[in-house]
Amino acid sequence: MQRLITADTVLTGPAGQAVPNGAVLVDDHEIVAVGNIDDIRRRASTEAILHEHTGHTLLPGLINCHVHLALDASDEPLQHYLDSGDTDLLLAMTGRAQAAARSGVTTLRDLGDRDGLVFHLRDAIENGTLTGPRILAAGAPLTSPGGHCHFFGGEVDGDDAVREHIRDSADRGADLIKIMASGGQITPASPPMWASQFTAEQLRLAVKEAAVAGLPVAAHAHGTEAIAAAVEAGASTIEHCTWMTGSGGYETRDDVATAMAEHGIHACLAWPPHWRAFLERLGPDRAERIVNRVHWMRDLGVRMIPGTDAGLRGSHFTRFAEALGLYEHLGFACDEIIEMATTTAAKALGLNDVGTIAPGYSADLIAVKGDPRSTLNSLRGPDLVMIRGTLIVGE
Numbered sequence: 001m002q003r004l005i006t007a008d009t010v011l012t013g014p015a016g017q018a019v020p021n022g023a024v025l026v027d028d029h030e031i032v033a034v035g036n037i038d039d040i041r042r043r044a045s046t047e048a049i050l051h052e053h054t055g056h057t058l059l060p061g062l063i064n065c066h067v068h069l070a071l072d073a074s075d076e077p078l079q080h081y082l083d084s085g086d087t088d089l090l091l092a093m094t095g096r097a098q099a100a101a102r103s104g105v106t107t108l109r110d111l112g113d114r115d116g117l118v119f120h121l122r123d124a125i126e127n128g129t130l131t132g133p134r135i136l137a138a139g140a141p142l143t144s145p146g147g148h149c150h151f152f153g154g155e156v157d158g159d160d161a162v163r164e165h166i167r168d169s170a171d172r173g174a175d176l177i178k179i180m181a182s183g184g185q186i187t188p189a190s191p192p193m194w195a196s197q198f199t200a201e202q203l204r205l206a207v208k209e210a211a212v213a214g215l216p217v218a219a220h221a222h223g224t225e226a227i228a229a230a231v232e233a234g235a236s237t238i239e240h241c242t243w244m245t246g247s248g249g250y251e252t253r254d255d256v257a258t259a260m261a262e263h264g265i266h267a268c269l270a271w272p273p274h275w276r277a278f279l280e281r282l283g284p285d286r287a288e289r290i291v292n293r294v295h296w297m298r299d300l301g302v303r304m305i306p307g308t309d310a311g312l313r314g315s316h317f318t319r320f321a322e323a324l325g326l327y328e329h330l331g332f333a334c335d336e337i338i339e340m341a342t343t344t345a346a347k348a349l350g351l352n353d354v355g356t357i358a359p360g361y362s363a364d365l366i367a368v369k370g371d372p373r374s375t376l377n378s379l380r381g382p383d384l385v386m387i388r389g390t391l392i393v394g395e
């Protein structure tokens with residue numbers, strides 16, 4: 001079945017690539033043509049279903065690079081998670097994934113859940129049993145005994161356990177490996193955020209073992225030491241990338257950031273949709289320093305991909321567009337931000353059939369009112385969402 005979708009503008013990605021009076025022709029799950037309405041109309045079959053979106057912009061579906069479907073974004077996400085049995089949890093995860101999809105997020109990278117539940121959800125969506133977003137799933141993140149997010153079930157003690165956990169994750173169908181290189185916020189009695197949870201050797205071992213299984217590694221790292229070790233080990237993405245030190249301060253390292261830029265290791269800051277309240281809570285001085293660190297990374301050529309840590313308190317799965325406002329606040333141009341959330345994110349995650357509107361790509365598209373290149377608010381509440389050619393939102 002063919003669908004012909006027209007809009008005032010088609011942003012094909014990357015930034016700067018736009019077709020005025022554009023159209024996209026979709027056959028089954030794939031994009032077969034994109035271009036000027038008149039040209040594309042001629043190529044469509046007479047039975048093609050027409051979706052006319054006057055006053056709209058059509059663009060690739062958005063990619064949230066850091067979420068936790070197992071957590072519910074309430075005031076007590078951890079307690080609710082611990083209180084849920086697997087069946088209830090999986091149903092709740094399904095609802096959250098589908099809500100994200102309806103808000104225009106067509107791909108999610110899940111960076112931690114338990115018992116491989118997210119693999120079941122991913123597969124059910126992939127084989128058409130359920131509608132929902134494309135999911136890349138890590139499963140239980142590796143962490144030290146009693147370490148950050150140990151409640152996901154990924155505690156490892158020693159080199160053999162590291163190897164075993166990675167092999168097991170790969171066997172169960174993980175798309176990537178997540179490792180908690182440093183401590184974090186939400187786990188009582190675990191190492192502080194800045195502290196490394198693994199040695200540099202263990203991180204190297206983890207990246208090597210993951211590579212044997214063909215999997216990239218996402219390293220959660222707040223501490224400068226953990227960031228440096230994860231970069232040196234060859235992780236694919238650094239989550240949070242906060243550059244903290246034990247003294248309660250921060251240490252940025254040009255050599256590490258330069259290595260990230262050179263090796264295409266992306267930083268995923270994972271700031272929530274309520275980033276503004278977060279900055280206000282820090283006060284002007286600390287907020288300015290945080291903002292300066294992001295500028296410093298950008299100036300050294302570190303590429304960034306957007307994520308929200310959705311599932312944590314107040315970080316709702318449907319508020320990705322709001323979270324993107326952070327980058328506008330940091331001085332990024334709107335079309336640059338759209339590129340981050342589509343083309344760049346897809347490349348960083350190793351997805352070569354989404355993030356761009358081009359023949360041969362998966363039909364993962366959204367249509368939004370107005371032009372998101374002038375205001376990102378336009379990305380909220382899309383009037384059409386299509387994932388793998390299936391209409392999630394739209395008539």
Ligand SMILES: [Zn+2]
Pocket residue numbers: 066067068111270309
């Ligand atoms: Zn996270």
